[in-house]
Amino acid sequence: MNSVEVQEDRRTVDSRVVLGIVAVGVLLSSLDLFIVNVALPKIAEDFAGSQISGLSWVLNAYAIVFAALLVPAGRLGDRGSNRTTFLVGLGVFVLGSALCAVAWNTGALVGFRVLQAVGGALLTPASLGLVLTATPPEKRAMAVRLWVAFGGLGAALGPVFxxxxxxxxxxxxFLVNVPIGIVALIIGWRLLPSTRGDGGALPDGLGALSLIGAVASLILALVKGxxxxxxxxxxxxxxxxxxxxxxxxxxxxxxHHSPVVDPALLRLPNFALMVGNAVLFNIAFAGMLLSVVLWAQNVWGWSALKTGLAIAPGPLIVPIVAVLAGRFIAKIGAGPVIAxxxxxxxxxxxxxxxAVTLTPDYAGxxxxxxxxxxxxxxxxxPTTFAAGTAGLPPQRFATGxxxxxxxxxxxxxxxxxxxxAALGSPIGPDATLEAFQRGWYVIAIAAAAAGLTGLAARMPRPAVAQATAVA
Known part of the structure; x- marks a missing residue:
């Protein structure tokens, strides 16, 4: 997209409207990475003869396909239109959700979850591409922080909903996604700014297929290990x-003359560093969510709903902190905030x-x-994504x-x-406090390591200026 087109979109569509529309899609796709976990026992009851081990593919298929298609989907949006890619992705996600709601057996449900994942992979990078395109450079850091906060809310509030x-x-x-998604589709069709990609040569087909296969194989090994x-x-x-x-x-x-991921992206300020930070911090984040669910349900014997409500206070403060973080970035920089x-x-x-004991004590x-x-x-x-995307050229917003x-x-x-692996076995009422403590210390080390990788991050002047304005 050229600069004239970007300016026209900014005059006709408020960037806050764009953020609000795409946030719905991001929230739904993020929720569906985690919300289905608590439904598996009930699904097993409905599908006679189904085993939880087989139903685990309802979770795994979504995670594998979603992760594997993200980068090729981002390149597709950058080449064509992020608006079109987002709307198609949201439409596919809504269709997949509706079909999941009427699935008649495990095989059908897994297949429709794959369709959901395809939609989620299409809409996620395109959504941030739209936000970055519609937002002036000096306001992008805050927009990215809010975009990430919505995704984090979806991940952590999944068990509650x-x-x-x-x-x-x-x-x-699954059915709850349909009316919300349809409303977002209608509003998005009317209000999202038209975008035009770089229109370059077709991306490297071999590179795209090998990347999809590599990510899918790696995730498969990790989730089934x-x-x-x-x-x-x-x-x-x-x-x-x-x-x-x-x-x-x-x-x-x-x-290849048109790679799926331009190697030059890795040489941009902060980008490779923030990729590493995202991996490390989300190792800790995933371990945290899993540990509290296992502890509350399997050791304290709480219901899924009670466990979800116990998790809620942490995620609910994330958007507030994400907004207020701008004040600290303006004063001390992005690196120290991430650290x-x-x-x-x-x-x-x-x-x-x-502090946690075998006797249930939530407050203490x-x-x-x-x-x-x-x-x-x-x-x-939010700061990691803001720093990582700050140096991206407009024609690579979605891919980055x-x-x-x-x-x-x-x-x-x-x-x-x-x-x-750190917890060992058994994972149930007989799991020892010492085993959980061991697991918690391991993920605490991963979080601290993520903080160290963030120390070198530097936010460019427009983003710092925006953070100052917010403060």
């Missing part, structure tokens, strides 16, 4: 396939390791750590944001695997 909806019927976990065994043929083969395809992707990207967020998040996890045990980790998320995640989103998904998958 899942627990509430399952009380009615598990099909409402515990079930299949880390030294099983299936897991080891998946890791080998991921490594080979990653090598093919790198080689093809270096030689502080990582350390604070780690402190919240250590809080649990020191879980609540304090939940609030502290929420503070860490609000400081780190897709790489960061893919790094986040990889971190989430690794985090679950790392926490389960």
């Amino acid at each position: 899942g627990g509430l909806l399952v009380e009615v019927h598990w099909r409402w976990v 515990t079930d299949w065994g880390w030294t099983s043929t299936g897991v080891l083969t998946s890791f080998v396939v991921a490594a080979v395809l990653a090598a093919v992707f790198v080689t093809s990207s270096r030689r 502080a967020g990582g350390v604070i998040f780690a402190a919240g996890i250590v809080w649990w390791a020191l 045990g879980l609540l304090g750590g939940m609030l502290v980790t929420g503070l860490g998320v609000g400081l780190t995640m 944001s897709a790489v960061l989103s893919m790094a986040r998904q990889l971190g989430l998958a690794v985090g679950v695997a790392v926490f389960v």
Whole structure:
């Protein structure tokens, strides 16, 4: 898109309207990464003969396809139109949700979840591309922080909404997306700014396929490692396939005139650093969410709904902290804010390791750590994305944001695997406090490491100026 077109869109469409529309899609797709977990037992009851192990693919298929398609989908938006890509993605996601709600067996439900994931992968990078395009440079840092905050809310509030909806019927976990998504589609069709991509040559087909295969194989190995065994043929083969395809992707990207991911992106200020930070911090974030769900439900014996409500206070403060973080960025810079967020998040996890007991005590045990980790998320995640996207050229907004989103998904998958490995077995009422403490210390180390990687981040002057204006 040329500068004239961008200016015209800004005059006719308020960037806050664009953020509000795309936030609906981001929130729905993020919710669906986590909301279905609490519905699996009820689904197993409805589908006679289904086993939880088989139904796990309702979760795994979504995670694998979503992560694998993010970057090719971002490149598609940058080449064509982020508006069109977002609306198509939202439409596919809504269709997949409606079909999931009427699924008649496990196979159909898994297939329709794949359709949902395709839609989510299309809309996610395009949504941030639209926000960046419609927002003046001096206001982009705040817009990105809010965009990330919506995604973080969806991830952490999934168990809350899942627990509430399952009380009615598990099909409402999917059906609720339909009316909300249709309204967002109608409003988006009318109000989202028209965008034109770079219109260049078709992206590297071999590179796109090898990247999809590499990410899918890696996520498969991570999510099934515990079930299949880390030294099983299936897991080891998946890791080998991921490594080979990653090598093919790198080689093809270096030689092709239109790579899916331009190697120059990795040389942009902050970008590669923030990719690494996104992986590390989301290892800790995934471990945190999994640990509190397992502890509350399996050790304290709480219901899914009660567990979700116990989690809620942390995520609810994330958007507030994300907005207020601009004041700190203006004064001390993005790097120290990210570092502080990582350390604070780690402190919240250590809080649990020191305060939680086998006797249920929410106020004295879980609540304090939940609030502290929420503070860490609000400081780190939005600032990481803002710093990582600050130097992106307009013609690579969606691709760059897709790489960061893919790094986040990889971190989430690794985090679950790392926490389960640190916890050991059994994962149930007989799990010892010492086992959970071990897992909490491991993810606290990952959060602190994420903070260290953020120290070198630097926000460009327009973003700092915007942070000052907010303050």
